[in-house]
Amino acid sequence: MIESERQKNDAVGHLSRRACWAGGQSLATMLMAKSLAQPELVSLAAAFIDGETLPVEPTRSALDVIWSNPQKAKAALQYGTTIGYLPLRRILLERMLQSDGQTSRQTGLSVDQVIITAGSNSALHLLGDTILNPGDIVLCGAPTYFVLLGTLANLGARAVGVDMDEEGMVPESVEQCLDYFEQNSELDRVKAIYVTSYFDNPTGVTLSADRRRRLVEIAKRRSKQTKIRIIEDTAYRELRYWGDDIPSMRSFDKEGDTVAIAGSFSKSFSPGIRVGWIVLPRDLVGPVLTQKGNIDFGSPNFSQHLMCSVLEEGLFDKHLETIRAQYAKKLDAMVEAVEESLDPIGGVRWIRPDGGLYLWLSVPGHLDASHGGRLFDRAVEEGVLYVPGDHCYPAEYRNIPKNTLRLSFGVPPCEEIRCGIAALGRALKQVH
Amino acid sequence: MIESERQKNDAVGHLSRRACWAGGQSLATMLMAKSLAQPELVSLAAAFIDGETLPVEPTRSALDVIWSNPQKAKAALQYGTTIGYLPLRRILLERMLQSDGQTSRQTGLSVDQVIITAGSNSALHLLGDTILNPGDIVLCGAPTYFVLLGTLANLGARAVGVDMDEEGMVPESVEQCLDYFEQNSELDRVKAIYVTSYFDNPTGVTLSADRRRRLVEIAKRRSKQTKIRIIEDTAYRELRYWGDDIPSMRSFDKEGDTVAIAGSFSKSFSPGIRVGWIVLPRDLVGPVLTQKGNIDFGSPNFSQHLMCSVLEEGLFDKHLETIRAQYAKKLDAMVEAVEESLDPIGGVRWIRPDGGLYLWLSVPGHLDASHGGRLFDRAVEEGVLYVPGDHCYPAEYRNIPKNTLRLSFGVPPCEEIRCGIAALGRALKQVH
Numbered sequence: 001m002i003e004s005e006r007q008k009n010d011a012v013g014h015l016s017r018r019a020c021w022a023g024g025q026s027l028a029t030m031l032m033a034k035s036l037a038q039p040e041l042v043s044l045a046a047a048f049i050d051g052e053t054l055p056v057e058p059t060r061s062a063l064d065v066i067w068s069n070p071q072k073a074k075a076a077l078q079y080g081t082t083i084g085y086l087p088l089r090r091i092l093l094e095r096m097l098q099s100d101g102q103t104s105r106q107t108g109l110s111v112d113q114v115i116i117t118a119g120s121n122s123a124l125h126l127l128g129d130t131i132l133n134p135g136d137i138v139l140c141g142a143p144t145y146f147v148l149l150g151t152l153a154n155l156g157a158r159a160v161g162v163d164m165d166e167e168g169m170v171p172e173s174v175e176q177c178l179d180y181f182e183q184n185s186e187l188d189r190v191k192a193i194y195v196t197s198y199f200d201n202p203t204g205v206t207l208s209a210d211r212r213r214r215l216v217e218i219a220k221r222r223s224k225q226t227k228i229r230i231i232e233d234t235a236y237r238e239l240r241y242w243g244d245d246i247p248s249m250r251s252f253d254k255e256g257d258t259v260a261i262a263g264s265f266s267k268s269f270s271p272g273i274r275v276g277w278i279v280l281p282r283d284l285v286g287p288v289l290t291q292k293g294n295i296d297f298g299s300p301n302f303s304q305h306l307m308c309s310v311l312e313e314g315l316f317d318k319h320l321e322t323i324r325a326q327y328a329k330k331l332d333a334m335v336e337a338v339e340e341s342l343d344p345i346g347g348v349r350w351i352r353p354d355g356g357l358y359l360w361l362s363v364p365g366h367l368d369a370s371h372g373g374r375l376f377d378r379a380v381e382e383g384v385l386y387v388p389g390d391h392c393y394p395a396e397y398r399n400i401p402k403n404t405l406r407l408s409f410g411v412p413p414c415e416e417i418r419c420g421i422a423a424l425g426r427a428l429k430q431v432h
Numbered sequence: 433m434i435e436s437e438r439q440k441n442d443a444v445g446h447l448s449r450r451a452c453w454a455g456g457q458s459l460a461t462m463l464m465a466k467s468l469a470q471p472e473l474v475s476l477a478a479a480f481i482d483g484e485t486l487p488v489e490p491t492r493s494a495l496d497v498i499w500s501n502p503q504k505a506k507a508a509l510q511y512g513t514t515i516g517y518l519p520l521r522r523i524l525l526e527r528m529l530q531s532d533g534q535t536s537r538q539t540g541l542s543v544d545q546v547i548i549t550a551g552s553n554s555a556l557h558l559l560g561d562t563i564l565n566p567g568d569i570v571l572c573g574a575p576t577y578f579v580l581l582g583t584l585a586n587l588g589a590r591a592v593g594v595d596m597d598e599e600g601m602v603p604e605s606v607e608q609c610l611d612y613f614e615q616n617s618e619l620d621r622v623k624a625i626y627v628t629s630y631f632d633n634p635t636g637v638t639l640s641a642d643r644r645r646r647l648v649e650i651a652k653r654r655s656k657q658t659k660i661r662i663i664e665d666t667a668y669r670e671l672r673y674w675g676d677d678i679p680s681m682r683s684f685d686k687e688g689d690t691v692a693i694a695g696s697f698s699k700s701f702s703p704g705i706r707v708g709w710i711v712l713p714r715d716l717v718g719p720v721l722t723q724k725g726n727i728d729f730g731s732p733n734f735s736q737h738l739m740c741s742v743l744e745e746g747l748f749d750k751h752l753e754t755i756r757a758q759y760a761k762k763l764d765a766m767v768e769a770v771e772e773s774l775d776p777i778g779g780v781r782w783i784r785p786d787g788g789l790y791l792w793l794s795v796p797g798h799l800d801a802s803h804g805g806r807l808f809d810r811a812v813e814e815g816v817l818y819v820p821g822d823h824c825y826p827a828e829y830r831n832i833p834k835n836t837l838r839l840s841f842g843v844p845p846c847e848e849i850r851c852g853i854a855a856l857g858r859a860l861k862q863v864h
Contacts, residue, residue, distance in 0.1 A: 013620070013658050019562045019719045022726050054509040060499050067495075070488050077486040077702040118550055121729035130451045147729060154726040188445070226445050272509040274732035287451045294454050294586040297553035297579060300732050301704035 017134070022154040027146065027391050030371060034385055042420035044407040045385045047201065047357065049267055050330075051411070053323045055315070059270065062309035072305070080301030082293045084116025084277070088308040092263070092277050095311075099237075100251040108256055113280050115288060118299040120235050120264035120276035125151050126295065127231060127260055127278060130288045131191050132157045138231075139177055139193040141169050143360075143392030143404070145201045145233065148194060157191075161397030166351050168207030169195055171214045178222045188226040193219060197249055199236040199356025202392045202406035206354060209246050216252040216259060223258075229281070232261040238268035238320055240355035241328035250279070257281045265307055267357065268323070269316060275299075275307045327357070333414035334359055334407065334421060341425030345432060357410040360389070363403045367431055370402045378427035384420040449566070454586040459578065459823050462803060466817055474852035476839040477817045479633065479789060481699055482762075483843070485755045487747070491702065494741035504737070512733030514725045516548025516709070520740040524709050527743075528693070531669075532683040540688055545712050547720060550731040552667050552696035552708035556626075557583050558727065559663060559692055559710060562720045563623050564589045570663075571609055571625045573601050575792075575824035575836070577633045577665065580626060590621075593829030598783050600639030601627055603646040610654045620658040625651060629681055631668040631788025634824045634838035638786060641678050648684040648691060655690075661713070664693040670700035670752055672787035673760035682711065689713045697739055699789065700755070701748060707731075707739045759789070765846035766791055766839065766853060773857030777864060789842040792821070795835045799863055802834045810859035816852040 031045050066072045083089070089111050097104055104110065117123040132138070134156030140148065142161025152159045163173035174193065181187045193215065197207045207215075219228045232249045250259040264276040280288055292298070310316050335352055338359070342348045347364030369375045370388045379386060389404025407424075409417055463477050498504045515521070521543050529536055536542065549555040564570070566588030572580065574593025584591045595605035606625065613619045625647065629639045639647075651660045664681045682691040696708040712720055724730070742748050767784055770791070774780045779796030801807045802820045811818060821836025839856075841849055 014563065014715070015719050016561060016563055016565050016568075019723055022719075022722045048511055051506055051510055054506045056499070056502050056505045056509065059505070059509060063495055063499075067488075067492050073488045073491070074483055074486045075704075077488065077491060077704040078483060079480055079698075079703040118728060118732055119730075122727065125727050129448060131446065131448055133448050136448075147725075151726045154723065266511075270509040270734070271511040272507075272733035272737070274730075274734065283446070287447050287454075290454045291451055291586065293579075294583045295554065295557050295727070296550060298551075298706075300550055300706035300735050302702070302706070302735060302738075303732055305704070306734075 018154055018156065021156050022150065027387070031385060031387070034380060038380065041380065041383055041385050042412055042416045042423065043385045044409070044412070044417070044420045045387045046411050047408055048411050049271065049357070050323075050326065053326055055270055055319050058310060058315035058319050059273070059306070062306055062313060062315055065309050065313055066305060076302045076305035078301065080298050080304060082289055082298045084114070084299060085301065085304040085308055086111065088116060088304050088311070089114040089277070091308065091311050093279070096248070096261070096263075096279065099245055100247040102251055109279065113282060113285055115278050115280065115285070115292065116299055116304055117276045117278060117292075118296070118303070119266050119271070119274045120233065120262045120278070121147060121151070122296070122299075123262045123276050123278040124148060124231065124233070126288055126292055127280070127284070128152065128155050128157065129295070130284065130291045131229065135189060137181065137186065137190045139174060139190065140394050141195070141200065141203070142394055142397040142400075143202050143389060144194065144394060145196055146392045149394060158396060159394035161394035164203055164205065166205060168197070168200065168205050168211055169215060171211055171218060174215065174218055178218070187222070187224055190228055191226060192229045192231050194231045194233065195249065196233040196235065198234055199239060199353055199358070201236070201356070202358050202387065202389065203360040204351055204353030204356050204358045205360075206246070207249070212247070212249045213252045216249055219258050220255075227257070230259045232259050234261060235264045235267055236356040237263065239324065239327060239357065241324055241331060242354045257283070260284065268320060269307070269310065273303045273306055275303050327410070330409040330414055330417060331359075333417045334409045337418045337421035341422050342428065345425065345428050348428070357408050359407045359409065361405045361407060362389070362401070363405070363428060364432070365401070365403050368402050369405050373402065374431045375427060378430050379424055382423035382427045384423040384427070386424070450586055450588065453588050454582065459819070463817060463819070466812055470812070473812065473815055473817050474844055474848050474855065475817045476841070476844070476849070476852045477819045478843050479840055480843050481703065481789070482755075482758065485758055487702055487751050490742060490747035490751050491705070491738070494738055494745060494747055497741050497745060498737060508734045508737035510733065512730050512736060514721055514730045516546070516731060517733065517736040517740055518543065520548060520736050520743070521546040521709070523740065523743050524695070525711070528680070528695075528711065531677055532679040534683055541711065545714060545717055547710050547712065547717070547724065548731055548736055549708045549710060549724075550728070550735070551698055551703070551706045552665065552694045552710070553579060553583070554728070554731075555694045555708050555710035556580060556663065556665065558720055558724055559712070559716070560584065560587050560589065561727070562716065562723045563661065567621060569613065569618065569622045571606060571622065572826045573627070573632065573635070574826055574829040574832075575634050575821060576626065576826060577628055578824045581826060590828060591826035593826035596635055596637065598637060600629070600632065600637050600643055601647065603643055603650060606647065606650055610650070619654070619656055622660055623658060624661045624663050626663045626665065627681065628665040628667065630666055631671060631785055631790070633668070633788070634790050634819065634821065635792040636783055636785030636788050636790045637792075638678070639681070644679070644681045645684045648681055651690050652687075659689070662691045664691050666693060667696045667699055668788040669695065671756070671759060671789065673756055673763060674786045689715070692716065700752060701739070701742065705735045705738055707735050759842070762841040762846055762849060763791075765849045766841045769850045769853035773854050774860065777857065777860050780860070789840050791839045791841065793837045793839060794821070794833070795837070795860060796864070797833070797835050800834050801837050805834065806863045807859060810862050811856055814855035814859045816855040816859070818856070
């Protein structure tokens with residue numbers, strides 16, 4: 001938001017500045033209105049997970065285990081602590097270290113650095129609220145997770161875009177940004193670099209191992225008066241359908257003072273139970289917990305006991321196998337349909353992801369895929385809804401393209417995915 | 433916090449101003465450390481509810497109802513909306529109107545004004561974050577709910593104390609405060625008056641019907657450039673053991689533009705499930721929802737479906753009967769013990785509540801009941817822990833007394849309550 005707008009909004013006396021900075025949820029509202037008005041639309045827009053894959057049986061089993069012991073049930077119904085349920089935090093730390101091929105002795109990480117939140121969004125807000133003042137800068141991919149852009153706007157922070165390619169965030173672009181801010185004496189306002197390191201929303205891209213190391217090195221080297229943190233969002237890490245998992249950015253943070261890593265069971269198990277977490281550099285733990293005490297006074301304890309039981313009983317890993325197989329089929333269906341219906345049109349470019357829920361696509365530069373543009377309107381007429389890619393760009397980016405689309409394959413069945421892509425193909429041909 | 437301290441803290445470069453303003457949770461930490469060091473201590477400090485009364489069977493029944501229908505179970509495991517689960521919001525609105533002897537036609541209230549949160553604390557934070565800028569003023573009882581004081585400090589707001597007596601907040605004291613701010617040209621910084629209208633934490637007092645009407649009238653009459661809202665916290669409304677329920681402050685807000693009323697199932701059912709709500713004046717709904725979208729992206733849906741099932745199946749009202757009977761016995765036990773062990777000492781004053789979880793007590797003015805004072809140390813030696821009352825006073829109050837105590841009867845069984853009060857009696861005699 002530019003300064004004059006900010007001042008104008010500040011004049012609205014009944015609301016806080018923060019409330020004025022927050023932009024509202026126009027994209028979600030618009031997409032929902034379209035769906036309601038035309039229920040037969042295939043939505044390749046919603047970032048929901050597939051209702052068919054929701055873990056009804058595993059959750060019942062986990063609840064049975066808790067309810068088989070009245071003391072356990074009471075513990076789940078009582079207040080928890082602000083930091084969260086210790087056995088769950090232990091499991092999360094162990095699992096993360098195991099995935100990264102590390103031990104807690106190597107890293108010096110302790111369970112005191114693991115904080116449970118109600119979904120990873122609240123972890124991101126909480127960390128932002130703890131380190132960002134109005135006017136502070138967060139470097140984000142261009143494009144990036146658009147919900148985070150709302151959160152940053154709400155905090156009065158500046159979201160500045162850096163280039164992305166098929167290997168994820170481009171280190172050279174980060175360096176250029178930092179050079180620019182250094183020349184403008186604003187380097188001490190750069191507080192964080194936000195990266196979705198696995199199967200990014202919206203690009204579907206996984207940050208390459210080499211870039212993980214380099215980005216962590218850059219954050220450390222360029223930290224002067226103010227520490228530049230990396231906020232690593234791993235919400236989609238478990239949704240890998242092909243290839244091997246790779247170590248997190250955090251695993252390259254030898255001193256443990258740079259990377260805060262957030263995760264969530266919302267995509268990998270259930271968004272309704274809504275358990276997320278964040279593992280923090282040691283110096284941020286106290287301040288974040290104080291904020292958390294004041295903001296939510298602790299996340300729901302029942303949800304935490306439930307997820308802990310799911311993990312302890314081996315129900316999570318079993319469920320993951322099921323959903324990986326199902327999403328892999330859907331991703332295949334989408335890729336095949338794109339190859340069949342869109343590739344022949346010419347000028348269509350896209351990246352095949354190995355996991356996650358999204359496929360990112362660009363159409364020839366002269367086409368307008370944004371809301372209100374010809375392609376979007378035609379696509380809706382043909383029966384398909386997508387997220388216009390321009391919504392995913394930070395406000396501060398030199399050139400926000402209007403020819404990009406985010407397609408989600410999470411919710412619709414394979415047959416609908418094919419229909420949706422075919423409809424998009426027809427729309428594209430009409431505006432080409 | 434005074435201005436020089438604020439500036440000093442702002443110099444801590446890695447943290448946001450908010451994080452610096454938040455004072456930390458020293459009271460809870462101190463009390464917990466005492467309990468851990470001396471496990472046989474009777475805690476009349478903890479504001480937990482009684483573990484024995486936690487609704488293990490009602491929750492199981494409500495879960496069974498959900499799990500008997502896979503579509504219901506899936507709906508509970510999927511994402512919810514930011515505003516919360518519609519059937520639950522409908523029930524909450526109906527119940528509130530019924531308790532207040534009103535209809536939605538009379539009030540013009542609609543279900544769109546009911547927002548579900550994860551506990552009422554997050555509702556209070558959310559509203560504060562939406563209407564308060566740093567330096568804005570909230571009038572609170574002196575004493576008041578001390579967790580709210582942390583939340584207000586975190587938001588950079590000023591908590592200003594107004595007098596309390598056995599009928600609750602004193603309207604004349606509110607008027608005096610407003611006069612003072614008007615004379616200092618700060619009236620437009622007064623954004624809210626916070627009142628726990630039933631069985632207040634910490635005083636146990638219920639605001640009298642006449643004062644409800646008068647406080648609402650004052651807020652409306654004194655609103656000039658900025659609207660002065662009343663934030664009515666009804667977390668303990670259901671915990672009435674004697675006498676009849678009285679209408680909320682909201683029921684006196686004919687225009688529906690002044691009172692925001694928050695409630696919670698944390699005390700009346702289960703703090704672990706953690707469902708709270710807030711009913712807002714119409715103009716605040718949009719801004720609060722935008723904030724909520726950015727802060728937590730919606731409260732846990734599973735918890736909401738669970739509480740809705742508890743209500744729909746009539747399990748809540750049945751459970752209330754049980755816990756009311758149990759807490760009534762405990763309150764009786766505490767009152768009898770106070771009459772027996774403390775009243776004879778002389779100079780001890782207290783208010784008998786009709787509900788809630790707290791009894792507020794003052795000892796002769798020359799005695800120091802604060803942390804580090806002689807009474808507190810002696811009490812711990814004798815085997816009882818209480819909340820020093822001075823922690824419950826807003827920073828801006830002309831004269832914070834050190835001779836007050838908050839005693840909770842929620843957690844310990846009757847026998848322990850008697851032992852605890854007897855121990856307090858011995859300690860008092862020693863320092864008298």
